[in-house]
Amino acid sequence: MALSDVLKKRLKDRNLAEVSRELGIPRTLLFEWTQARRIPSLKNVHHLKALATYLSLSLDELLLGGTQDKVLSSVTFEDAGKKYRIKIERI
Numbered sequence: 001m002a003l004s005d006v007l008k009k010r011l012k013d014r015n016l017a018e019v020s021r022e023l024g025i026p027r028t029l030l031f032e033w034t035q036a037r038r039i040p041s042l043k044n045v046h047h048l049k050a051l052a053t054y055l056s057l058s059l060d061e062l063l064l065g066g067t068q069d070k071v072l073s074s075v076t077f078e079d080a081g082k083k084y085r086i087k088i089e090r091i
Contacts, residue, residue, distance in 0.1 A: 004036035006065050010055045023050045060090075 007030075011019060016034065020027040025047045032038035040048055040063070052062040073088040 002036065002065060003040065003063055004034055006057075006062055007034040007051075010057075019054070023047070023054055025051065 011034065016030055017027050019025075020030045029038070029044065029047065030051075033040065048059060048062060052059050055062065074085060076083060076085045078084070
């Protein structure tokens with residue numbers, strides 16, 4: 001789920017102008033994120049953190065659309081007749 005989907009779902013019953021004013025986020029920026037017209041940049045990470053806190057989400061949940069699997073990548077291989085699996089996990 002994309003950021004815009006998370007925002008539409010979580011902010012559907014709220015006035016974006018009021019939310020932006022309350023959090024100090026430019027109204028056009030919040031609207032553009034909600035409409036998927038703009039993606040967040042590093043210079044706006046403080047706005048993302050404020051928005052995540054307001055919505056009671058982690059940054060991962062806000063940006064990635066919910067709780068994600070801990071395993072980010074996994075590869076299985078065989079060597080000398082033995083099978084191995086290497087996983088990269090979020091900790």
